[in-house]
Amino acid sequence: MKLITYLISRITLSFTAIMLIWAAIYFFLQMKEIHDGIDEGLTNLKQEFIAKADAVPGFADILKANTPPNFAIEEISEEEAAAIVENFATTGVYFPTELEKEEVRMLTTAFRCRQNGKYYRLQFFISTVESDDLIKNVLFLLLGLWVALSLTIFVVSKIIVAKANKPFYRLLDELKKFRLDNSRMIDLPPAKIREYMQLNSSVKELLEKSIRIFTEQKIFIENATHELQTPLAIVIAKLETLLEKYRNNGELMKEIAGVLTVLNRMRRLNSNLFLLSKIKNRQFTEIRSMNLRKILEAVLAEFEDVAAYRQIAVEQKGDAAPSLPISEDLAHILFTNLVKNAIVHNEQNGKISIRYAADAITISNTGNRAALALFERYRTGAGDEKSLGLGLSIAKAIADLYQIGLSYYHDGEMHVFRLSLRNAGQR
Amino acid sequence: MKILIVEDEYALLKTVEDFLLAEKYVVEKATDYYSAMEKIMLYEYDCILLDISLPGGSGLQILSEMKKENKTGNIIIISAKNSLEDKVQGLDWGADDYLTKPFHLPELHARIKAVMRRKQQNGKPTATLGNSLVDFAQRQLHVNGQLLKLNRKEFDMLAFFVINKDRLITKDALAEHVWGDSFDMADSFDFVYSQVKNLRKKLNDGSSDMAIENVYGVGYKLTI
Numbered sequence: 015m016k017l018i019t020y021l022i023s024r025i026t027l028s029f030t031a032i033m034l035i036w037a038a039i040y041f042f043l044q045m046k047e048i049h050d051g052i053d054e055g056l057t058n059l060k061q062e063f064i065a066k067a068d069a070v071p072g073f074a075d076i077l078k079a080n081t082p083p084n085f086a087i088e089e090i091s092e093e094e095a096a097a098i099v100e101n102f103a104t105t106g107v108y109f110p111t112e113l114e115k116e117e118v119r120m121l122t123t124a125f126r127c128r129q130n131g132k133y134y135r136l137q138f139f140i141s142t143v144e145s146d147d148l149i150k151n152v153l154f155l156l157l158g159l160w161v162a163l164s165l166t167i168f169v170v171s172k173i174i175v176a177k178a179n180k181p182f183y184r185l186l187d188e189l190k191k192f193r194l195d196n197s198r199m200i201d202l203p204p205a206k207i208r209e210y211m212q213l214n215s216s217v218k219e220l221l222e223k224s225i226r227i228f229t230e231q232k233i234f235i236e237n238a239t240h241e242l243q244t245p246l247a248i249v250i251a252k253l254e255t256l257l258e259k260y261r262n263n264g265e266l267m268k269e270i271a272g273v274l275t276v277l278n279r280m281r282r283l284n285s286n287l288f289l290l291s292k293i294k295n296r297q298f299t300e301i302r303s304m305n306l307r308k309i310l311e312a313v314l315a316e317f318e319d320v321a322a323y324r325q326i327a328v329e330q331k332g333d334a335a336p337s338l339p340i341s342e343d344l345a346h347i348l349f350t351n352l353v354k355n356a357i358v359h360n361e362q363n364g365k366i367s368i369r370y371a372a373d374a375i376t377i378s379n380t381g382n383r384a385a386l387a388l389f390e391r392y393r394t395g396a397g398d399e400k401s402l403g404l405g406l407s408i409a410k411a412i413a414d415l416y417q418i419g420l421s422y423y424h425d426g427e428m429h430v431f432r433l434s435l436r437n438a439g440q441r
Numbered sequence: 442m443k444i445l446i447v448e449d450e451y452a453l454l455k456t457v458e459d460f461l462l463a464e465k466y467v468v469e470k471a472t473d474y475y476s477a478m479e480k481i482m483l484y485e486y487d488c489i490l491l492d493i494s495l496p497g498g499s500g501l502q503i504l505s506e507m508k509k510e511n512k513t514g515n516i517i518i519i520s521a522k523n524s525l526e527d528k529v530q531g532l533d534w535g536a537d538d539y540l541t542k543p544f545h546l547p548e549l550h551a552r553i554k555a556v557m558r559r560k561q562q563n564g565k566p567t568a569t570l571g572n573s574l575v576d577f578a579q580r581q582l583h584v585n586g587q588l589l590k591l592n593r594k595e596f597d598m599l600a601f602f603v604i605n606k607d608r609l610i611t612k613d614a615l616a617e618h619v620w621g622d623s624f625d626m627a628d629s630f631d632f633v634y635s636q637v638k639n640l641r642k643k644l645n646d647g648s649s650d651m652a653i654e655n656v657y658g659v660g661y662k663l664t665i
Contacts, residue, residue, distance in 0.1 A: 243521035244450050247543030251456040254546050257609050257659065258463075264657040271611060271659035278613045281543055316621065319594055323632050 056121035086137040095133035098124040181205035298341040307335040332370035351405040378428040474498030493520040504534040545614035547605040571650025589647040602663035611660040
């Protein structure tokens with residue numbers, strides 16, 4: 015839900031509730047005021063009547079014979095008179111002229127006429143504002159007011175909120191575009207509202223700190239590689255020079271070559287370790303949508319010679335060519351490690367089977383059961399990275415980076431590494 | 442052929458210099474940013490080997506200065522930083538190749554030759570050894586005027602050997618040059634051996650003067 019929708023819906027809801035309560039209060043107060051006015055008039059009427067009836071002989075009886083439309087008089091016994099308590103009531107009376115029952119305010123009382131000592135019950139009534147009509151009017155008015163106010167609030171708050179939140183939304187846009195790796199600070203939108211100024215400065219501080227740490231880490235890793243690779247380069251170059259120099263001394267050459275082989279392994283280990291740490295530090299940020307099938311096919315072509323040498327048949331199944339936003343280099347490294355793994359742990363005259371589906375790629379290979387233990391350890395993630403060989407660890411790190419589900423199982427015949435792409439690429 | 446080595450690590454500089462001198466190159470050296478800039482602006486070189494991290498500045502700065510001055514040269518960046526950004530940026534700014542430390546000296550030699558070949562204006566990039574002619578552009582081998590068919594990897598191997606004629610090529614260096622850095626399997630040496638054997642057989646069957654010698658099981662050497 016958008017912030018503005020939330021604000022406006024809440025305002026409108028509470029506003030409606032307040033309006034309803036207020037409408038009820040207004041209605042009752044208004045009715046009370048009207049009744050009070052009418053009741054006062056009725057009381058005056060009564061007092062005037064009683065004064066007249068007491069003073070003029072036969073006044074009550076004449077009136078009784080010719081009652082005006084807003085008046086009723088009836089002779090009653092003393093007991094009945096004693097039982098009547100003067101009261102006001104709202105009731106309906108039929109008016110022949112109006113052809114309908116009208117709502118009236120009625121005063122009922124009893125009095126004893128001094129002229130003849132008889133008791134009479136008196137009823138005066140004055141037609142009052144019809145409460146139905148009043149309710150209707152009040153509701154109409156309030157509804158109109160409500161609509162007008164709601165519209166005003168909607169429009170005004172939309173404008174105000176949008177304007178006030180402009181720095182906020184711009185900041186949000188900038189943050190979405192922000193990438194830690196290009197080490198570029200975002201453009202902070204100018205803000206006049208204090209909270210947004212604070213938000214800006216907090217964001218600025220946080221981002222600058224992140225950029226600094228990220229850069230420091232990156233530089234450290236690169237420096238560490240540098241520091242290690244340079245001496246290695248010197249030693250390897252010097253040994254190769256020695257090989258050239260003592261070209262007639264077979265024994266010495268073999269020794270030197272042995273050292274060179276170890277050094278080369280060390281060099282690869284070193285660069286693989288740094289690769290692993292760079293992946294885990296998310297330093298591969300050049301992401302483009304890549305056709306994974308194309309990359310895997312390219313990797314397979316690179317290993318064609320080796321596979322042929324080992325007489326391993328490679329087959330590819332499925333027509334799918336899934337794509338994924340991924341670093342091209344990392345995709346290449348991922349498949350290289352998996353294919354290499356499938357070749358190394360294969361057997362003579364073995365088979366590698368690759369299956370492409372829209373949401374998964376599987377790389378299966380034949381191989382002895384001994385490898386199973388190794389892969390099982392990988393599958394259960396026993397945390398023994400040393401025994402895994404770096405290749406699979408790197409593959410796993412790359413898969414994790416892009417939310418590719420890399421899993422291993424043995425289907426009874428082949429070792430299967432499955433790359434599930436279902437949730438892949440959601441960073 | 443005049444080569445400038447820009448490298449602040451003296452031991453490495455010296456080794457590379459000795460190697461290149463042995464290959465009959467004329468070699469000049471610079472160990473920091475300023476002396477490198479001075480030499481580059483004053484003289485012409487056929488190839489410049491450029492380290493990225495230098496005292497006083499970076500190799501990338503040198504590249505951009507050269508670009509400003511419209512100076513061209515065959516530049517190979519030699520860096521310990523196997524960082525993609527540096528690589529991409531370096532190549533963008535006019536470097537011709539990027540070699541990561543550590544490297545095998547024959548590999549460096551092959552890269553220098555390749556870069557020079559690419560810039561060569563007149564004449565075909567070929568090498569004649571005895572009765573054999575290696576055409577680097579067409580990727581073909583002719584023996585006594587007859588085309589001898591080689592597959593892609595076989596030609597890669599042959600070219601590497603030819604550039605480093607009479608020099609010992611270790612199995613490591615060969616495997617890395619032809620099959621790439623990611624190639625590091627336990628029995629890769631057997632594989633390399635079998636591939637060299639195939640190439641050797643083809644050369645032999647085509648009665649080329651070139652022969653690939655096995656050197657004490659350490660590596661190979663191409664001789665005539």
